[in-house]
Amino acid sequence: MRGSRVRTFWGAMLILLFTIMMVLTGCSTSQKNTEAEKTQTSAETKGQEIRTIKHEMGETEIQNTPKKIVTLELSFVDSLNALGINPIGIADDNKKDMITKLVDHEIDYSSVGTREQPNLEVISSLQPDLIIADAERHKGIYKDLQQIAPTIVLKSRESTYQENLDSFKTIAEAVNQQEVAEKRLSEHEKTIQELKSKLNVDSNITVLPAVVRDTSFQAHTTSSYDGELLEHMGLKIAIQKEEPYVEMNLEQLVEINPDVLLLANNEGKLLTDEWKDNPLWKDLKAVKNGKVYSVDRDLWTRFRGVVSAEAIAKDTLTMLNEK
Structure with a gap:
């Protein structure tokens, strides 16, 4: 009788111990899963960073690093060129030879018409993730451009030399190239x-x-x-x-x-x-x-x-x- 009770006791203890081990294992697994989810969420958040860029028409939120950029003034092509970036669309006044003279290498881009009257349909068809427009020429179509893609409006046509450098800094911020811009501006001044x-x-x-x-x-x-x-x-x-x-x-x-x-x-x-x-x-x-x-x-x-x-x-x- 006594032996039966002992066996029952130890059997119960083994079941309890097993249960505790299972709970601890479950907690550990749950913790690891939570940490993994946090890491993944952090990585996704970092990859989808949203930045607010101040410009002549207010502020524009830009997500990630723009890759498909349309420029509506020639100075913005110059700025991107200085940062090692090629736009996919340029308002080139339908003169591709002018862009060849501006940039010292071949650019595979689409003309989006003239600087004075860029073609919104062509711009939209390119599905850009950033448009850079001129404060004088394009403020009247700013809302239309914003409906196509995030748009920043900067001084170009009537800009002074210093204002042009300021626009360059803003473009660098918009495309996540601030360090490259700082180095390039230092070289420029030298x-x-x-x-x-x-x-x-x-x-x-x-x-x-x-x-x-x-x-x-x-x-x-x-x-x-x-x-x-x-x-x-x-x-x-x-x-x-x-x-x-x-x-x-x-x-x-x-x-x-x-x-x-x-x-x-x-x-x-x-x-x-x-x-x-x-x-x-x-x-x-x-x-x-x-x-x-x-x-x-x-x-x-x-x-x-x-x-x-x-x-x-x-x-x-x-x-x-x-x-």
């Missing part, structure tokens, strides 16, 4: 300062960049993109104004009488062609001293950006240092 140190000109000479069309002469001031860049190189811009551009006639140009003229000529007939036989034109210091230079219209007035600025600076050094 390049500009090196070119500046090689300039062999009198610090008192005045320089006037301008765009010449068939019926207009548009002088660029210290507040223009190229004017501010040239000032950054240590040159004295002939017109000090808050407005970036000033329309001038020949008499007004004679009053300014710059030492150097840097003319971004439009295609075809030019207003200066009519001026060349005029004694007032011939009496300009820049004309008499052979300091009238024709510069690339695309590079000097359309492209704008880190890479383009360095090319402009190199152009300037070559022209002004010539004997």
